[in-house]
Amino acid sequence: MLTFVGLGLYDERDITLKGLEAIRSAEFVYLEEYTSRLGGCNREKLEGVFGRKVLPATRTDIENDPEEILRRAASSDVVLLTGGDPMSATTHIDLRLRAHDRGIKTRIIHAPSIFTAVAGITGLSSYKFGKSATISYPWGERGVISEVPYDTIKINRAHGLHTLLLLDISNGRCMRIHEALKILSMLEEKRDEGVVDNLLFVGVARAGSEDMTVKAGDLETLMHFDFGPPLHVLVAVGELHFIEHEALVKFAGLKGDL
Amino acid sequence: MLTFVGLGLYDERDITLKGLEAIRSAEFVYLEEYTSRLGGCNREKLEGVFGRKVLPATRTDIENDPEEILRRAASSDVVLLTGGDPMSATTHIDLRLRAHDRGIKTRIIHAPSIFTAVAGITGLSSYKFGKSATISYPWGERGVISEVPYDTIKINRAHGLHTLLLLDISNGRCMRIHEALKILSMLEEKRDEGVVDNLLFVGVARAGSEDMTVKAGDLETLMHFDFGPPLHVLVAVGELHFIEHEALVKFAGLKGDL
Known part of the structure; x- marks a missing residue:
């Protein structure tokens, strides 16, 4: 067996x-x-x-x-x-x-998975997550970047849904949130469809640990936030119910006026 | 604490x-x-x-x-x-x-959850699940039925995605797969948008147990299949990758020619 x-x-x-x-x-x-x-x-x-x-x-x-x-x-x-x-x-x-x-x-x-746990951790409703995607490191000599995460956020956002973004593990290297956000910025520059503009993110580091870090904010804020060691995941936030907003303020340090 | x-x-x-x-x-x-x-x-x-x-x-x-x-x-x-x-x-x-x-x-x-486990159980890719929904019992004197599951399947299907359908628990009564399919049929009759037509489903009963039952087929087939005691959940299947199709044939008794 x-x-x-x-x-x-x-x-x-x-x-x-x-x-x-x-x-x-x-x-x-x-x-x-x-x-x-x-x-x-x-x-x-x-x-x-x-x-x-x-x-x-x-x-x-x-x-x-x-x-x-x-x-x-x-x-x-x-x-x-x-x-x-x-x-x-x-x-x-x-x-x-x-x-x-x-x-x-x-x-x-079966065992606990970030696919489900991310809802509890962030306070976002599990019923409002659309399809997930992985942000991969650029590959090949020309540094090709998969556009799947961009398209996934785009579709989910159009329906008001959140997107769980898993970050690549490659040759033992675990992608960090600031690297993932950099890749999303590069995709926005290329595609220019405004998918990442005015988007709210929640970053989660070391989910399930005693020193888990959860931080919500715009791309600029999270890019400069120190999440510490991996594993990291990222959520691109869709439309917020007021309870979800309250949870992000109280459990993820979101500035209340966002 | x-x-x-x-x-x-x-x-x-x-x-x-x-x-x-x-x-x-x-x-x-x-x-x-x-x-x-x-x-x-x-x-x-x-x-x-x-x-x-x-x-x-x-x-x-x-x-x-x-x-x-x-x-x-x-x-x-x-x-x-x-x-x-x-x-x-x-x-x-x-x-x-x-x-x-x-x-x-x-x-x-955190703990294992059907939200994530359903992918492993059915062999469907976790990256191809869209938003989930709950099929609720009709409520009130007029037997109102929530149309959320219908709309959720509709949106997911338009993007080729699978939909996890959780079944209502109400007054200690756990909805069965045949009841859920009946409700979807009633919604189709009302809405008449063809969302449930030619749709493939996978039913899962007693997920995580030794006598779990997993069965894939069309609405008519699953309506008459004996899944045994609850809990039951249902997946409305989107577009199938050939590996997912193979998994449904081998692990969920899907007829190969579907």
């Missing part, structure tokens, strides 16, 4: 009791850290807390050559750990399909 | 280690069951597992007269338990704001 177990938001204590049981009864435990990562602990710490060997799984191990994982899962209980809720990153569905095709039973043990 | 603790999807083992610690160190533990409820356990079972008295909190206790909870939270550690991830239901933000206004510290301990 192949069990996808989510580690939740921040550290080793964000896993569920079901997840912990699955780890403790598994013969092989893998951890991938390329779709998400825990800000509050690493593989070594997980090994100590769980009392189990935790094997690293790279993107290649999972996407290109999952032979070892699948071979083991065919005759043993294998757990694949991921930050957040498993399968939120689209990459793991392929592994689940491959396992299914070989007759290997699969199971998902 | 007032700590909002999520219980997750199904039973007492869907809570995180952090949530469990918060319960064990609290002086008063309340459970509300009107925004969500655990299909796999009740208040008495939670008391047994957590080794703590769990006090019931009604909608009135939280929305109209939260005096007892707030008074206790001013001088003690109080935990409010909710199914899913706390604050996904908009009702609790008001309690958090009231606590803040009295100088009471608040904290959220």
Whole structure:
């Protein structure tokens, strides 16, 4: 059996009791850290807390050559750990399909995810979030920037909806809020459709931790705000209900007159 | 301090280690069951597992007269338990704001939520879900039906996006998938905009449990499918990537030729 177990938001204590049981009864435990990562602990710490060997799984191990994982899962209980809720990153569905095709039973043990938690953290209504998007680092020699986040904000904004913007993890580098805002500014310069103009943002750093930072403001304000270490996410705010506005003032330091 | 603790999807083992610690160190533990409820356990079972008295909190206790909870939270550690991830239901933000206004510290301990888990369960991409909506029971003498779900599906569908439809809990009655589909049909009859025509749905019953049921098909198929006991949710499917289609065929019994 192949069990996808989510580690939740921040550290080793964000896993569920079901997840912990699955780890403790598994013969092989893998951890991938390329779709998400825990800000509050690493593989070594997980090994100590769980009392189990935790094997690293790279993107290649999972996407290109999952032979070892699948071979083991065919005759043993294998757990694949991921930050957040498993399968939120689209990459793991392929592994689940491959396992299914070989007759290997699969199971998902869910965990807290920023996709849902961001509503509680910011005080924004979960029913008013539209489609999410990821802001990626520019790629290739010409530094191409994906315009998906720009289009996503544009559509959501047209319907008064908020947009959760996840920030890229690339080669172990976790994008910060000021980098993400810079990229949005560059997209605005290119597209010139006013999508980012007069837009209110909420930045969240280290969601789920004791020293989480939440700050609302315009692009200029957040660009110069010190959010501290990653992980960071950003919300492009749509129309605000007055309760949401009150929550941003009280829990995210929004200036009341905005 | 007032700590909002999520219980997750199904039973007492869907809570995180952090949530469990918060319960064990609290002086008063309340459970509300009107925004969500655990299909796999009740208040008495939670008391047994957590080794703590769990006090019931009604909608009135939280929305109209939260005096007892707030008074206790001013001088003690109080935990409010909710199914899913706390604050996904908009009702609790008001309690958090009231606590803040009295100088009471608040904290959220996140948990698995159907808002995110539904992507992993169905194999649909979490990036392709638009705004969510709740299908409510008709209310009043004239049986008025909220048209919000219809409009939400309409907008999402226009952008190729999936829609998570949460089903009403009212007076302890949990809406089933066939009831929800009936309501959507009635809305289609009234609005006549073809939003529900040729629409593909995925129904999920008892998410997070060992006997979870996931079934994809058209309205007619799901209307007559036996999903068993609640909780139920429904997804109105948008445009399918071929990997999502494959996942629905393999994990949700979709007929391959749809």
